[in-house]
Amino acid sequence: MAALSLLLGCILFAAAHYAVGQRRNTVCYARLGCFSLEYPFNNTDVLPMEPAFINTRFYLFTNPQETPSIISEGDITNSLEHSLKFRPELETVIIVHGFLQNGQVDWMAKMAIELLKRKQQNVILVDWGNGAGFPYSQATANTRVVGAEIAVFVSSLNHVLGTSNAKYHLIGHSLGAHIAGYAGSRLPGLRRITGLDPAQPNYQNFDIQVRLDQDDADFVDAIHTDGSDYDTISGYGMMLPVGHIDFYPNGGKDQPGCPRQSFMNIITEEYEDGTSETGNIISCSHSRSILLFTESINSPCAFRSFQCSNTREFLAGRCFGCGSLPCPTAGYSSIQYRARGKFYLATRSNTPFCGQQYLIRLKFGRFAYPTYGTLKLKFLTTNGISDPVVFSGLQRPFASGQSRNAMLVELDHLGDIVQTQLEFHEQRSFFSWDRSSGIAIEKVSFTKTETNKSFYFCGNGLRMTSNSHAGLHHRQFSSQC
CATH class of the missing domain: 2.60.60.20 (PLAT/LH2 domain)
Known part of the structure; x- marks a missing residue:
């Protein structure tokens, strides 16, 4: 009897530990579904945090002269009654920030204003700042929840206002690019995703289900600006093509006008100008994708690009001319072109970057x-x-x-x-x-x-x-x- 009790105890102990192990490898959230660490989502060793902690928020811009207002996914009808007017007949652009940022960063508002200058449309800024902080592996895991939140949000707008996935364009920088990919994988027929230097660490060598890829929207374009080998102070973006069309300004790395990054550069800048300037050194090439896309929205100068296999061929002059098709322009208008593949171009070292x-x-x-x-x-x-x-x-x-x-x-x-x-x-x-x-x-x-x-x-x-x-x-x- 004692042996049987011991055996039963061992079985119950093992079962309990198995259940704990299962809980540690999978987490489920209402409305969003379950998230596991099993393949292919083994690019990080931590599970996404609670949606309530990440606290993803949506800010609606419809007029560049007015302050954006929050739309609550849980009560869209009431939110829109007390906000700037969302026009369901127009296209909607959703902008997503990346690591160590939030929805109040300047570049998101500047991009929104340029988009509204271009034409009448709804612009929504996504703030997931609570989940975008250190450690990077946790922020990486959190991107899956934020992508799911965006998908639920768009689906709710479709249900309440009669919009459709075909009217949405998602723009994401760094981790935000992969968030857009996660959202797109849940929104069949999504019109467009633009990846601005999609993040490399934890994504580069993993299954396409883990990162942004061309199956995530009807049209996926990307601008790569910091694709050097990742060494903790550079190489935050990936060189790997992820879309129907991928642009590589200045070879996709080491952008002109950005300091050559080294530990000595960072230490010197930290001492002389403080931590904000240090951040500018580290992120200069990585953030250039944002500046190039923003400039492209209303610039009279087109970021003309040329199809090429690599930077060496481009600099050898073997890629100029685009055959029977017009050369596509990098940035906002790239969706107008039928060309597909990898395209290279050169830019100036400061604004305006086009020339x-x-x-x-x-x-x-x-x-x-x-x-x-x-x-x-x-x-x-x-x-x-x-x-x-x-x-x-x-x-x-x-x-x-x-x-x-x-x-x-x-x-x-x-x-x-x-x-x-x-x-x-x-x-x-x-x-x-x-x-x-x-x-x-x-x-x-x-x-x-x-x-x-x-x-x-x-x-x-x-x-x-x-x-x-x-x-x-x-x-x-x-x-x-």
Whole structure:
């Protein structure tokens, strides 16, 4: 009898622990369903927090001159009676923030205002700030609940007001992009999702059910701006294509005008300017996707892009021209194009970011030793002087016969190029103090991306020593110098 009791006790103990284990791997919430840590949702080791704690809120914008009002999903009819007027016949845009942010961040309001300037539509800002904080793994888990909350919210609007999924456009930054994906997976026929630098950590190498993908809406577009290898201070976005069309400004990482991130940069900035500026350093490339999309909404300049397999091919000039289809523009208007795949473009380093894109190719002549330094090029045109293009030989030295490529982005079309102006500064080292070979310039080529036509300035082995200037005058359309 004692043995039987012991056996029964062991069975009950094991069953109790199994049940606890099951509870720890799955959690269920009213209206939202159940969330498990089982595959494919094994991208984090924690379950989503209680919806009541995350406290997802929805702020309605219908007029840029008025303060947004809260819509309660649980009582939509009453909320709308006491809020700015929601117009069900119009399209609705829902904007979702990412990690360490909330619904009051400036960029969300600025984007909403630009959207309302563009045309009449409903704009809703999603605030899940309570669930977006540290640790990152918990915020990652919480995205599933927020996505489910948005889906329930949209479904409720459809039921009460007669709207349909086909009238909704979700825009999400970082973790917000994946939230939009989770919402879209529950809303068949959703019109569009725009992912602004979708978050990489906990998503990059996991099943597509875990991240934003092109099955989450009828049209999914993404802008990738911080896709370098994740190293805790950069690489917050993913390079992996996630949509019907994916844009890679400046190669999708290390955006121009953003400081090169390092622990020393961060420590220095923290000391000199405080933690807010430190955050700007860390998130500069990651946040650039927001600025580019916001600018694209009403900009007279189109972010023209070119289909390409990678950055190397783009900078080699092998991708200009879009065949029989028009080249798509990155950002708000990308849905108007039939093109699909990966597209590359170059932008300026500060606002306005959009401009006319030109490819500059530099070919060195023969010289004795690898040389460290910088070479600055400017172009004298019939409309004035271009912005500078700087080729750096500080990390990788200039070498005999080497080629370097870079993009020049100008606010306006350049006139006819009259002269290429060059300025060379050598960086001497202890090991090269007795070497003064300088560099030699074989040729400089200039390609207009709109027409894919090039012309060339021949240097014919022009020698340049440190702190010297030179000009190339002879322009020709043949690459033979």
